[in-house]
Structure formats: structure tokens, C-alpha cells
Amino acid sequence: MTETDFLSLSPFLILALAPIIIMIVISIYRNYEVVFGFSVLSIVAAIVSIVFILPVIPHSIAPLFLVDRYSLFFITIILISALLVIFLSYDYLKQLDGIREEYYIILFTSTLGASLLAVANHFILFFLGIETLTLSLYILIAFEKTKDSSIEAGIKYLVLASVSSAFLLFGMGLIYITFGSMQFSVLEIAIRHLNQLPLLFIFGVGMMLVGIGFKLALVPFHMWTPDVYQGAPAPVSSYIATVSKGAVMAVFIRFFFNIRGFDNQSIFIVISGIAVLSMFVGNLLAIQQKNIKRLLAYSSIANMGYLIIILLTGSDKGIQAAIFYLITYFITTIGAFGVISLLSTKELEAENIEEYRGLFWKKPWIAIVMTFCLLSLAGIPITAGFIAKFYLILEGMKAGLWILIFSMIINSVIGLYYYLRVITSMFSVANENLLPSVSVLGKVTLAFVTISILVLGVYPGWLIDFIVKYAIL
């Protein structure tokens, strides 16, 4: 290991050290604020460290790591999202009884796993990253162990995620057996000269798709999503929706483009089918949903359906569109779950749409944040979601994916319906129920989210420039 190696791994080191330090601190002096402050600092430090890595990239630590602009970009997104989740968790956890400092430890390990996925260039790191992430998530989901629903969600996620991991692993094994390498770049070279991919390889990719499809909550591996989103604490749900999915997407894009999956017809068709099904099933399931967490879960299924269209474009621009989409999706999802977690109390999770009735007239700013998030999810102009969808459709059309684009259009309309339902109830006549007051931290986070949505919606040029510059494989 050289100095450069260590330098380029510094974010991971920080992320790995932080939970250890927290553990030590807790064992000496248990204080929620201290742990929280330290966590924030660590994440910020990790983000800052990225700036120092920039000069040395691309740097490969053979055979597992590949630290390049693409991975750093994703790590940045992941870390910022994690930071926002931490901010939102602060209030949410504060009102809980019992032990809550450990939450941040687990959050760090899972963020570590997610970040590892972004630099993975090898099945081993792929597997380890995804397992680190998932294993931490089991705990996070079941973190409110006094609640039935939290435990139920945890066990469901555990069983299903394990099965999907097993599939992923088996698929990796099959690919390894065909080409004798677990490194993406080696696989790429091996495949380049083949006219026809070996069946075993395609089979392997198919099984990996199961694992990845599960993590991204794509149909038909989506069934867990609503239950887990509902059962998990709201910040954790937002974490699953953003960090977990983003990281898996990062490694999947890299892997998929390395093996040029879009060139293979059967993979192409399977992914198209999954995409179309995800859009329709996700949106249709949402239209009558009364629980807002489940609704967002279904919406995330549909959104991931939109997103994986981009895999089939097979172009760098497609990746950029996907990243832009992911970023806006992260922001809006965190915003939406943020509102939920800020409005939740110890006794009552603010998850029924009924509880949002008349929110606008009681807490206008919160309602506006929620409205912007939902409009962004629906892809209405002046929100980031609109530009993101535009970008996605643009690249999809460039690649001639007409059927997928049209089913996306149809689904945008269906989707609009249930987003409007929530908005409508927020703007209708108020009911009597009381809402908790929102802390400054929560307000700042939401304000950040809203401003980002607006800025990206009206003036997205700079981010696109940024993505074009940095997010290249």
C-alpha cells in the first residue's frame, strides 16, 4: 500500500473510524448531542477529504478498488444524502426513548458499505459492499424495537434481502466460472471479442439482476418495499430510498456498462420488461394508497422503473442523465420523508394522508416543501424533477427507446394523480389534530431541499456541467 492508496481511500477510512470512535465515546460517556455532532463532523470530513483525492484520480488499487471521478461523484452524493438523513434523524430519534446513539454507528457502517459499492471494480468488493450496506440496514429498519411494525419490517427485509444476496452471489459465481475473473475491467476485455455471450454468463447476469432488482425495488422483486418503508423509521426509509438505491445503482451502472449488457438482446428485453412493469405496478399500486410512506414506496418503484431505462441507452450521456435523475430523486425523497419524520411524534407516525389534511393552512412552509417534493416527483416544471425527467426522456429518445418512453409518459400521468391526492388533502380544509413543532435543524434541512429543488428546476445548467465533467466512467 502506498501513500496514494491511503489517500485515495481516506473517505472510507474516516467512515470506518468514525463508528469505532463513537463506540468508544459511548462506552465512556453517553450523550446524544455529542454523538450527533461527531457524526456530522465525520461525514463532513469525509466529504472534504474527497477534495484532496481529486488530484490523484483515477487511481486503481488492484484488483478491488477503482477510485475515479465517477466513484468520487457518487460517494459525494451518498455522503451528502447521508448527512441530510442524519439531520432529519436528529429530531426523529430525539423524541424516542431508550438507546439511540448506536443508530449513528450503524448509519456509518451502512454508508461505508454504500461508498464501497461506488468504488467497486470487483465482485468481492461488490459483494462486501452490498452486504455491509444491507446488514446495517436490517438493524436500522428494526431500530425502533418497541414497535411491532419496525420488527416486522426488519425480518421481512432480512429474509428477502438475504435471498436476493444469495442470488447475486450465485450469479457472480456463474460469471466467474465462465471467464475466470471477478474484475469488471477484465470481464469487459473478455467479452469484447465474443460474438455471442455464453449461456452461463447470461444466466449469471440474470441471477445478478435478481439481486440488484431487489435492492432497487423493481418489479417483480418489489413486494418488500411498501412494508419496509412503512415499518422502518421515516429517516431510515429515506435512507433506503436514497443511499442504498443510489449506491447499488452506481455499481450496477459500472458493471452493466463494462459487460455492455445493453448489447445483448435478451438482457435488453428483460430490463425493458422490468422497467415497464415497475412503472405500471408501482404507479397503479399507489393511486389509492392512504399511507403516505407506502405511497412513496410505490412511487419509488415507479421511479426506479424510469431510471433503469437509461441503462439501455448505453451512452455516457445516458449515465449523466441517470445521475442527474438520481440526484433530484435523492433530494425530493429526502424532502418528502423529512416532512414525514418531522411531523411524526413518539406516539404517532405521520403516515396517513388524513393527517396531512389542511397542513397548508396550519404549517404553510412545511406543506410547501412537501408540495414541491411531490411536484418534483411528478415532474412538473420549476422543480428539479421536471428537468430530470426531461433529461431522461431526451436520452431515451436519442437511443430510440420509444415504447419505454411512452409507457413512462402514461405513467407520469397516473403518477400525477396520487401526488395530487396528497397535495389536495394538504390544501383542503384543516382538521383539528395537533402537529409537533419543528426544530431549526429540520427547517434548515427542508429549506435546503426546497431551494435545491427550485434551483435545479430553474437553473440546472451548472449541475449538468458538473456531471458532464466528473461523472464519467
Added chain:
Amino acid sequence: MKTLIALIPALPMISFLILVLFSGKLSRKVAGWIGAGSIGIAAVLTVIVSVDLISALPEIKSYQITLWQWMSVGNLSADISFRLDSLSLVFCFVITFVGFLIHSYSIGFMDKDEGIIRFFAYMNLFVSSMLILVLADNILLVYLGWEGVGLCSYLLIGFWYKEPENGTAARKAFIITRIGDTAMIIGIFILFLSFGTFNIQDIMHLASAKWVAGSSIATITAVLLLGGALGKSAQVPLQTWLPDAMAGPSPVSALIHAATMVTAGVYLIARTNVLFSLAPIVQGFIAGIGALTLLIAGFSALTQHDLKRILAYSTISQIGYMFLALGVGAYSAAIFHFMIHAFFKALLFLAAGVVILVLNEEHDIFKMGGLRKKMPAVFWTFLIGSASLSALPLVTAGFYSKDAILWFALSSTSGGVVLWIAGIVGAFLTALYSFRMIFIAFFGEAKTQPSFQAGYLMTIPLVVLAVFSLFGGFIELPASLGNFHLFSNLINQSLPVVGIKNVEHLEWLFQLISSLIALSGIYLAYLFYYKKPVFIDSFNHSKIHHFFEIGFGFDKVYDILIVRPVVWLAEIDKKDFIDQINISISNMALIGNEVLSIAQNGKLRWYLLTFAFGIAVILTYMMTK
């Protein structure tokens, strides 16, 4: 002098605006005098302009004035411009002069009515529109006036809006005339697209230059314009609205539904005579319609009970005469009859108005009786009107005007015996039903007592009109009786002269026949309705009587053929079936939601099963591919 022409329609319009804008601040009397006075001034102006124009004839045939450019789009241009020639002069004169008399009468007639200001506003608007109609230089402006008078007719028929029936009658009038108007506007389209102008004179010149007589385009255009004329002038088959239009106040019936508006069709055909001469079939058709209408309406008039309805059918019938004259190319005769008809029919309506007002809204002639003694002024003027209507030989104006038509129906190059016979039968019917009114309403014993006597405001116009009904005819005397052609010389400045077959020496014979027919009609009326023989009673209860009474069942037929299907059409799809498509789409989404939602049952093993199923499908697909 020219600017005065613009003032003629402008005065009533100004008065209308004053009445509308200051409706809250004017007293009832003042409003009436403003309304009537503006028309009076307009009448004076008309006379001044007339004298000027007539003295300039025949060197200058018309005065023309353009107020402003209405629109100019591409090659389309239309101005707000007026043109006064001898034809419009006659119309202007009748409109302003008779209009003034009727307005003055109305001050008395509407004295008690709460809506008197509204009434005069509408009336002024009507006069203004009517003047625009007859003065307009381009056909689009004619159409503006045409629709304007239609609107006023609608408003005035429904003037007493509290009775829903009045509204219905008004609506009927508007819709039926609108059907004709739509045909007319299509005709105007054809004219514009053929000649690139709306100017009537230009159109006429270009039409005679470009179109071949009897060509299909000329025929179609003529038919379409005729549609408008039929609607406005209540000719078969669009005549059914006029009897119902009697729901309006009597002055309205006198002015709009007897003297002026309903003759707009006559004006239109006379104005665009070149087109009709290019379409001889249509012109023959006009004569036929005129003959048919005058008979149908004559029979119907014979059986009515309502005083105003009798007069309404009589109006239809008399306009039938005018159409007959137009059809045979006797334009001056048609216009002459229009003028005389305006006098005596206005007189009759006004007199009837007095009767009805005085008898507290009693319309049924069989409940009147004996009015001769109670209201002598009304009786005598009514009698003069009826005599003029029945064309009592030599002494009444109606004789000269109707006789001219009958004569031309036979002697014109496009006339014929059939048309003449129809006219003669009509003349007989006219005399019969006119004196039926007289004998039933004014003779015999009184059945209803008059509540008060009409004031001078109402009786003076009656007297004036009676004078005109008697002596108005002497400006135009047939060859056999003095051969004085003041009127037709004037009219022929702007309209073609009728072509005559070589039968002129027999004119006196036919005049004699028609005179006898009229007299016999009066005598029979005396027999039937004064002496009251038994068989008249049985006739009154016969089916044929009923058939006549309902106007030959046109209303019923239209009800079945048009009204009910339209209502049915409106009713069947009230909720808009296309909406069901939306609903079914959203229902599909809801069903999809419910089906999928069943799968989200929270059971882990079920999730695993779908998981496994999904894998199986994907892997099987990949293997088989």
C-alpha cells in the same frame, strides 16, 4: 344632404342609447316623447331627403355616404355605408312615418305599463335596425340590420316576459327566422366568394356580367337568399312563427309584424332582383310560394277566434301577394302593396290594440260584439282598414295596390292563369274574413263592456292611417282607371319594369271580376256572420275548420319532424357519452390498483413465492432465447 341620410338611422339609435343609459332617471312620459320624437324627426328628415332626391331624379339615382370602414381583411372590405335610392326611400318613408304614428300611439297605449322605457328603447332600436337594413349599401350591413330587427322582434314579442308563453313565442320567432337567416348568410358567402365584394350594386353588376341565367350557382344563391326572405316574411314553410308573435303588445304587432319587419323579405328580393332574374326557376318558385301562402293564410284567417291572430294570418296572406308580385317580376306592384299594406294593416292592428286594451285583454272576437256603438271612432277606422284590406273597389287604396298585383299575376310575361286564380280566391277570402271580423266584433249585441275610452293619443294615429288607407292608392292608378303612374315611375328608377304580355286591352275586365269577387266576399260575410245561417255552425265544428284553424297543421308537423327529434337528441346524451370513456379509463386504473393491491398482503412467504416466480420467468426467458 348626404349626412342627413346617416342621421335617419342614427336618430333612433341615439334615442335608444339615451333610453338605455338613463333608464333610471327618465320619467315615463319623457321617455315616450323621446322615443316617438326621434322617429318623428327621422320622418321629417326622410321627407326632406326624399324631396331632394326625387327632384334630382332621374339624373342622380341615389345618394351614398360612407361613415367608416367596418373591416378590411385581405380582399374583403366592408364599410358602414348607406345608399338611398327610390326603393329604400319608400321603405324609409313607411318605416319612419308609420313608425312615428305607432310610437305616438304607444305613448298612450303603454301608459300604464311599468316597462314603458324598455319598450321605447326596443322600439327605437328596432326602427334604427330596420332603417340600417333598408339603407345599407352592402349586403353585410343589410345582414346586420336584418339580425338587429330579428333581435328586436324577439325582445318585443317577449316584452311581457312574466308570461312564459310570451318568451316561448319570442324564441320560436327568433329561431325560425334564424334558420332562414343562416341560409341567407351562406348565400352571402357565395356572393362574396364569387365577386369579391359585399357591395350590393357591384354584386348586381358583376352577377349579370358573370353568371349565366339559369346556372346552378345563381339558382343556389337565389334559393339561399330566398330562405332568409321566407323566414323574415313568414312565408310557407317558415310562416308558423308569426301568429304566435302576436304575444307582443299591439303596437309591436303593428310596426314589426305587419308594417315593416315582415316585409324585409320583400325588400331583400327586390333589392337583389338581378340574382332572381338570373334564376328564373327560383323566381317562379317565389310566385308559387306567394300564391300558396296567401291561400293557406287566408283559410286560416277565416277560422281564427283571436282578433290579432286573424290579422296575423291576414298579414301572412298579404305578404303572399307581395311575393306573388315579386315572383312575376312586378316589383313596383309589390312595393306599392307593401306601402299600402303598411298603412291599413298598421291601422287594423292599432285599432285592434285599442279594442283589446279597452276590453281588458279580451282577444276573442266572439266575446266582443256590438262595439260599433261603444267606440265609434275605432269602428270607423277599423272599417276603413278592413275595406282597404278587402280591396273595396275604387274607394280604397287596397283596391289599387292589390289590383295591380292581380293584373300582373296574369299579364306579366312570367305570370299565368293559375296564379291569377289563386290571387282571386285569396281576394275573396280576404274580403270574407275581414268582414267576418267586422260583423262579429262590431255588430250584434255587446258581450263585454269597454272599461274606458281611448285617448286622442291613440285615436289620432288611427285617423291619419285611415286617411292614408283610403287615399294612398291614388298615387298609382291603372291604365284603365286614370293611368297615373307616380309611384311606379319612382320605383322603376331603381327596379326593373315588369314585362307585360299583349293583353293590355282586357285589363278592365279582370278589374271588374276582382271587384265583384271582393264585393261578393263582403256580402257572404254579411250572410254568414251577421245573418248566421245554420250550416256555418256545422262548418265551425267540422274537421276542416279545425285544420284551417291550426294553420294547416304546420306546427304539428314541425313539432314531430323537427322539435321533438331535437329535444330527443338533446335529452339522450345529456351526460356526454364521451365522458364515459374517461371514467372507464380511470376505472381500469382503479381495478388494476385493487388487483395489485391484493398481492401486497404482507405475507412474507407469498412475497417469496412471487420472487421465485419472477426469477423463474426471467431465467426461463433468458435460457430459451
Added chain:
Amino acid sequence: MLSVPVETQILFAGILFFLGMIGLLVRRNLVFMLMSIEIMFNSAGLVFIIAARHWNQPDGQVMFIFILSVTAVEVAIGLALILQVYHHFKTLDVDAIHKLKDE
């Protein structure tokens, strides 16, 4: 040494994996389900061993070690969660746990 073709070896691993899946589907007890998952993981690990043997590389073996450690963590967390499930639901029958669902 008996040489078995690599396809057969993979098939064996595949059957093992399939059995694990079947076990997962038919068992209701959470503990047994966890065991079935272990079987699936191990069969996947077997594939890596086979591959390592096939290509004469150590990578597969390394991967297997990683798999072992990960599954160990997995079981640890799993058992902890199962404990909590029992605590909350008083049963380990997975069919009884379905509070979270669409209404």
C-alpha cells in the same frame, strides 16, 4: 483423482441452491427459513470454490471466506431479530406476521 466435468459440479451447486429456495418456500418457521438461506449462500460459495478449482485461482477461495464471514454476521443479526419477533408476536410462524400490508 476422479474428474468430474465442471458442468456437473455447477449443476450440483445449482441443485443445492434450488433446494435452499424450496426450503425457504415450504418452511414457516423463521429459524428454518434462516437455515435455508444459509444453504443458498453456501451453494453459491460452492460455485466460487468450483470456479477457483476450475481456473486454478485463489480468488474463489478468498471469496468463499468472505461469504462465510458475511453469513455469520447475517445469522447473528437474523437470530437477534428472530428473538425480537418472538418477543413481539409470540410466535416464529412467519405467516402470522403480516401487520404491514395494503388495506
Added chain:
Amino acid sequence: MILIYLILILLAGALLAWISGNLNHVLPRVITLVTLIVDLVWLIIYLLQTVAFSNKWLIDVQHHWILQFGIGVHFALDGLSLLMLLLTFFLGIISVLISWKEINSRVGFFHFNLLLILAGIVGVFLSLDLFLFYFFWELMLVPMYFLIGIWGHENRTKAAYKFFLYTQASGLLMFISILALYFVHGNSTGIYTFDYIQLLGTHMSASTGLLIMSGFLAAFLVKLPVVPLHNWLPDAHTEAPTAGSLILAALLLKTGAYGLLRFIVPLFPIASSSFAPIGMILGVIGILYGAKLAFAQTDLKRLIAYTSVSHMGFVILGVFSFNELAYQGVVIQMIAHGISTGALFIMAGQLSERIHTRDINKMGGLWEKAPFMGAIGLIFSMASLGLPGLGNFIAELLILLGAFKSNVLMSVLACIGLIAATLYSLRILQKVFYGVKNTDWKMNDLSIREKTIAVSLVIVIAGLGFYPQPVFNIAKPALLKTLDEHNEKTQLNSENLKVETDLKSKLYFYK
């Protein structure tokens, strides 16, 4: 820059109105009113001072926005958009005035939405960048949705959904078409841009043109609306508050008509020519079917809403006639319909404010109680049946004449619509104002404020009827340009076809 400022002023006014709504109820109204008047006056003064009415764009502003995709902020004003802008500001002011008493809850937010919609509409009328156009096109939906959904009548939620989903679905199709056009142009010239001026000359095959155009058509025909895509309209119009109905009918529908003129005709000359017969048929169906449904309604607002469908049928009929007469007619129809239908909606609003029902079967005899209102109702019913002397007549006349030029049958069928219009217009009068009053409503005639509104509308509609020439003059260069762009291409195309067939026949001859 004035064009950008116009929109920015509206947005700033919107925010101010919202914030001030917390202080009291009058302030937002005043702010909104001032904002609109400032916009209107500024625009007029600017035009009078600096702009020469020539053939070109009157004002043209261009900036970069999202360079990566060739998206720019390109606003431009020509005669057509100028007229639409004036209409927008005028009716904007009217809609504030009519809401003065009607809207009493959440006044600030109401006016925020109102101004936002107007900003969106102004943006639509000014945008010459397709992306920007779509941006504004969608932007006006959300506040409109709120306007219906919050201040509407009893079934407001459903109506608001329907409105939003309908327009969104069609808008997305347009969006796809915009992108397709972007690619077609980019692939043939190498310049990837959304700029309207540059896209004007895009070459494409006939079938591509038709496909791309159909996306645009979907959006515009839904907005217009055209049967069978009209179902959002009756619901939305019926349920919206008066100001909402006014803006929907008078302005929002016009964006569809504007889109047809601005985009369909010049961008797709060949495709739109081949679509013209269908377009005209759709127009006629709209005229007749809308009138038929209007005749059957008992809900006054619904009735008026269906008359909109009928009147907008004339617009599409005119647009696909491709001649100057029809186009001028379309422009006048856009304005006159805005005024007349708007006025009828205002009347319906005033009625339901007073007697709390919109069912015309429950009305009757109101003339006695409110003669002024009756007179206004009369005038605008007459306008809607196309009485000469009022603006709608000029519009319908020109459209029918223009249509007659290109398709006699369709024009004649459309004329039947005039009779149908008579049926429903008179039905309004009959049911509302005639007859006896069957309940003793305590009902006042119009107040001074309402009278002012009504009279100003009457002046405009009568002015259009007797002296429409200024409107023609303003619109003429823009319309002629549109037509030229259209005709050039179609003639070229037909010449090409002719040459082709000539060649073919020659070849055949030589064989």
C-alpha cells in the same frame, strides 16, 4: 427586456400578494390589481413609444438558459401575441374585480395563484423557445389546479384532477414531440436547439411530420378543447370559482388556439395541410356537439362551458382553412369569445352569489329583480349566438367565409351551428330571465363595481363588432407571416410532387 420584466412583475406581485394576505384581505387585491395595471400600462406605453409595427417581431429578447441542450430564454412579441397579452391583462384585471366579494378565504393565496396563472399564460404567449414554451405551458396548470381545487364548488376536487390529468397527459405528448423535433432538426443540421426560429425550416418526411405534429396537436386540441378531448372542460369550468372559469374560458383555452397558429401551422406545413380535412371535421363536430350538449344542460355554468366547446370549434375550423380571412376570424374569435363567454361566466357567478344555485330550472323571472343584469345577459347571449354588431359575429363571419373558401361542406355544416347557438343562447335567457320568479329571493341588481365590469366588457365586445379594424391591423403581419411560412412549404411540396409525377409520367412514356 420588457417581456421578461412583464413576467417578473407578475411573479413579484404574486409573492407580495401572498405575503400581504396575512395582514389583511384588501391588500392582496390591491396589489394584484396594481401589478396587472402596471403591466398593461407599461406594455402599451412601451409599444407606443418605441415599436414600429412592421413585418418583423415587435420585440425580441434572447438569452441562454441551459446551453447543454440548446435551450434558451427566447421571448418575442408580434401582433398575435400582443393581442393575446392585452386580452390577458385586461381580463386579469376583470378577474380580480369579480373576485372582490366572492373570494373571502385565503385571499392572499388566491391572488398568488391568479397572478401565477397569468404569468404562465403570458409566458406561453411570448415564448419562442419550445422548451420554455412547454415550461410555461405546464407552469400554469398547478396554480389553476389550486384555484379550482381550493376555491371551487362542490365537486371541485374531481374537476381539478380531471383538468390537471387531461392537460398533463396531452402536454407530455407535446413534450415528446418537441424533443422529436429537436432531434430531427439536430440530426439533419447538426444544430441541437429548441429555438422556434431555427426549427422553423426543419425538413422531415411526411410521416415523421404527421407523427410529431400529432403530439403538438394533442396538447392544443385538449386545451382548445376539441371533441372528443373536451371532457375536462365542462367539469373544470363548472366547478371553478368565477375568476377561475373566466380565466379558463377566456385565456387558457386561447393558449390552445395560439399554439395552433404559432406552432402547428408554420412548423408542420405539409403535415398540417394533410391534417386539415380532419381538423375541419373535428371543428364542425365540436361546434355541433358542443351546442347540442349546451342545449341539454341545466347547470348554467356547465351550459356556458359547453358553448365554449362549440365556439372553439370555429377556431379549429378557421385554423385549418389556411387563409387570411379565417385567421383574422380566429384572432377575433379568440378575443370575442374571451370577452363574451367570460361575461357569461361572470353573470353565472353573480347569480349564484345571489341565489346560491346554478340550476336554471330553479331560476326564472329574474329580469324583474335585476334588469341591468338581464340586459347584460341579453347582450352576451346575443354575442354568443353571433348577432351582428358584436365581436363574435365578425369572428364567425370571417371564419366561415374562410372555411367556405377551402371547404364548402364543412362551412355549411358549421353554419348549422349558428342555429344551434340560437337554441342554447335563447334557452339561457328564457330560463333565467323570462317567466315569473318562482321564489322570493332577496336579490339585488348589480353593484357599481359589477356594473363597471359589465359595461367595460360590453364596450369591448361592441367595439369589436363595429370597429374591429385595429385588431386586424395589429394581427395582420403576424398572420401573414404564419401563412407565408405555411404556404411556401406546401407549394414547394406540391411542386416537388408535381415534378415527381411529371418525371414518372415521362419515364413511363419513354419505356
